[in-house]
Amino acid sequence: MRVQWYGQSAFRLADDHKAVFADPFHLPGPEVTARGFRFAYPAIRDVTADLLLITHEHFDHNAADAVGGSPQVIRSTAGVLDSPLGKVTAVAAEHDAAAGTERGPNTIFVLTLGGLRVCHFGDFGQTALRPEQRRAIGPVDLLLLPVGGGPTIGAAAAMQLVRQLSPRWVVPMHYRTPAIGFLEPADAFLTQFAQVHRCPTSDWDTAELPVAGPQPLAVVPAVPA
DSSP states (O other): OEEEEEETTEEEEEOSSOEEEEOOOOOOOHHHHTTTOOBOOOOOOSEEOSEEEEOSSSTTTOOGGGEESOOEEEESOOEEEOOTTSOEEEEEEESSSSTTTTTOEEEEEEEEETTEEEEEOOSOOOSSOOHHHHHHHOOOSEEEEEOSOTTSOOHHHHHHHHHHHOOSEEEEESOOBTTBOSSOOSHHHHTTOSOEEEOSSSEEEGGGSOOOOSSOEEEEOOOOO
């Protein structure tokens, strides 16, 4: 499976037949930049997908018009849903630790692509997974997980999820980079891994990753430029 990170929580994943894009972003308008937020990832252009997933309705996650190819769109919902890639499990979650009353709802998406079970956590902000959420997620090969704190979980809570889910690979997302200034870096999260693979580019293939040991391998793509 080919994976490309576009920044923040935006990923395109593809096998030889189908592609899915998760959480494309808009570049912020003056109402955001006036508040001092730096968000300077390159605009998402010239991408297509068969399926588009939107975990919640914030500008840095819900730019459906950025993705071409007339994808089926699954946004901000819950259930077990049909898609061009097969069944998608959309798990209801919250963007904060106050039952969604501060930042609203969030969706955890789980699907199978290229024989691998992928889980995208969106802007997960709960203090922990509820038992029914854990059961709905099921087994995970590739985990895309926010780690930058602020409006989502930080390093400690993210690592607790890694221990619960026991994926093969963990890709941190939604953290501070040279392109973004309002989150914490991924360092505190990554120091907890025995194996960290840093990709020279923002895209990679799971078949080319190093063999993981008994613990999950943290995969860190290069910052998109």
